[in-house]
Amino acid sequence: GAGVSQSPSNKVTEKGKDVELRCDPISGHTALYWYRQSLGQGLEFLIYFQGNSAPDKSGLPSDRFSAERTGGSVSTLTIQRTQQEDSAVYLCASSSYQGRYNEQFFGPGTRLTVL
């Protein structure tokens, strides 16, 4: 595709429910990143994938958060037993390779609201 796509664009859920957020990276990009943008915490790194493996999960805030990537393409971020503090915009980015020189291209984000 032309850019990184994410779905859904908006998700409203009740506290305690599980949610799945999807990211489709730019075709051919091997590196994929998840970030979270919230009022209180700004833009935070969550996890990145190189291919299907996740060398750095250090940003995941708790064990309720998990992510997977299959086929070196689509990634899913899952939040179990959602809490109100999980409300944020979840951003996905991809780059042609993983490394400090490389530009990351961002998707439009999924706005998650936990009631």
Added chain:
Amino acid sequence: GDSVTQMEGPVTLSEEAFLTINCTYTATGYPSLFWYVQYPGEGLQLLLKATKADDKGSNKGFEATYRKETTSFHLEKGSVQVSDSAVYFCALNTDKLIFGTGTRLQVFP
């Protein structure tokens, strides 16, 4: 750990005014430095980048120079336009992006 500090906003300017948004960083190793911009209702876009000391990144009239001695990457533009109104994020990249808190710029005609 690695971190980025940006000046607090909002920054409010008249059209054609000079813009500076300060950014300093703390990092082990040799990061690349980026400015990303988020226009109202849109996603994050790369504005410019610099990958080593003394490099100058530039785009759309914006410039920033990677200063290792002062650990800074200040964003400048000589003459801002109303269309530059957005939130600007400074970031460093070692193997993932570490962002500053963002600075909102409002330009009035």
